[in-house]
Amino acid sequence: MKILSLLLPALLLMGCATSKHRWAQDLTEEVPQEKVLDIPFLAQEKNMCGPVVLKMATNFSAPEYTLSDLKEMTFREEVQGTFQSDILSAARRMGLTPYRVPSSSAMWSQIRDGRPVIVFQNLGVSWLPAWHFSLLVGYDSVKDKVYLHTGTEALQSIGIKRFQKTWERGGSWSYVVTAPADIPANASFEEALQNAMLLEKIDQQKPAAEVYQQMIVKFPTRFEPHLGLAQIYYAQGNKKAALKESETALTKSPGHIALLFNLSILYFENGALEKARELKRETLAHASPEERAAYENRFTF
Structure with a gap:
């Protein structure tokens, strides 16, 4: 994911x-x-x-x-x-x-x-x-x-x-x-996000998660911190937590095609096949002709 x-x-x-x-x-x-x-x-x-x-x-x-x-x-x-x-x-x-x-x-x-x-x-x-x-x-x-x-x-x-x-x-x-949970008042969303992503890239998962968690407080309308947490949880094998964060991310950016695709995969891997197929249909419905072909090739169910 x-x-x-x-x-x-x-x-x-x-x-x-x-x-x-x-x-x-x-x-x-x-x-x-x-x-x-x-x-x-x-x-x-x-x-x-x-x-x-x-x-x-x-x-x-x-x-x-x-x-x-x-x-x-x-x-x-x-x-x-x-x-x-x-x-x-x-x-x-x-x-x-x-x-x-x-x-x-x-x-x-x-x-x-x-x-x-x-x-x-x-x-x-x-x-x-x-x-x-x-x-x-x-x-x-x-x-x-x-x-x-x-x-x-x-x-x-x-x-x-x-x-x-x-x-x-x-x-x-x-x-x-x-410290990762200490985001300065004048820090931008982009800079905090960059820090979290770079920490994640060098396998500093715990501080990366702390940055994402604080970003949720500081930038409550953004979906990206939830997606970042979902990716960390998924890498740790905690698919239920990854699913929960991905669901929250989608509520903050409804209809986002990549979020829909991601969530459909998570539902499938968590055993919710009907929900996975529903999200699959929604993903393809939102996709452009070029995107549709690419996503269809990535679905395995």
Whole structure:
């Protein structure tokens, strides 16, 4: 019943654009005016900013992973460093979920909600870059400053304009890493869905299911989270649970041909032959001539 990738909408590519002139204004509008998270600091060894920052960011959500584990996941000997994609893939291998933080206001919002933000900076210049991962742990809107765990310095205080420039020179890349059931308020449906699907792809079934379950709460009109849960349950051999989620998915998208087909197969495998045949007829009735031929060849009853 591997149809999830056929049904889910195309995932959006996250842009990096942000309004430059709003940084200071966004910060001065923050309430509270100062917020600094209590995140334990780890000093960085040479070229190890990636794994160290990921460890600090996930120390509460995945404490079982040691710094050595994260070095193994993210550090590339051939370049003596860590790529941005390594941070995201490692987070998912840990059973966690990364979410893009696309703007200054989103950064302050995440800090206010208790989530540190992994930021990628260019501490050099465009023609001689010095790439670096830091952890944004706080801000002070009165002093126009932010606080970073970075390099060998805890709570480094840096002016907002300087921070903005280093972040933008780094490609405006920043993420939070959350437990799977913790979907940030400003996260999009597409990004949550992408996380669930990628977790499922690397056989992180339990956290994938937790994302889908939370998506049902956050996006109650969408059928896709139910379909994702159905696929997980089906892979686990729990066909009754898969059937229940597929039925719910169809109530949220009546007449969806692939859902009808999927449900007919599940009814058949659960021994409800008459119901399976009814859904088969409905599937074929909704199908275009081209689709009808394809679906007829896939039915075995």
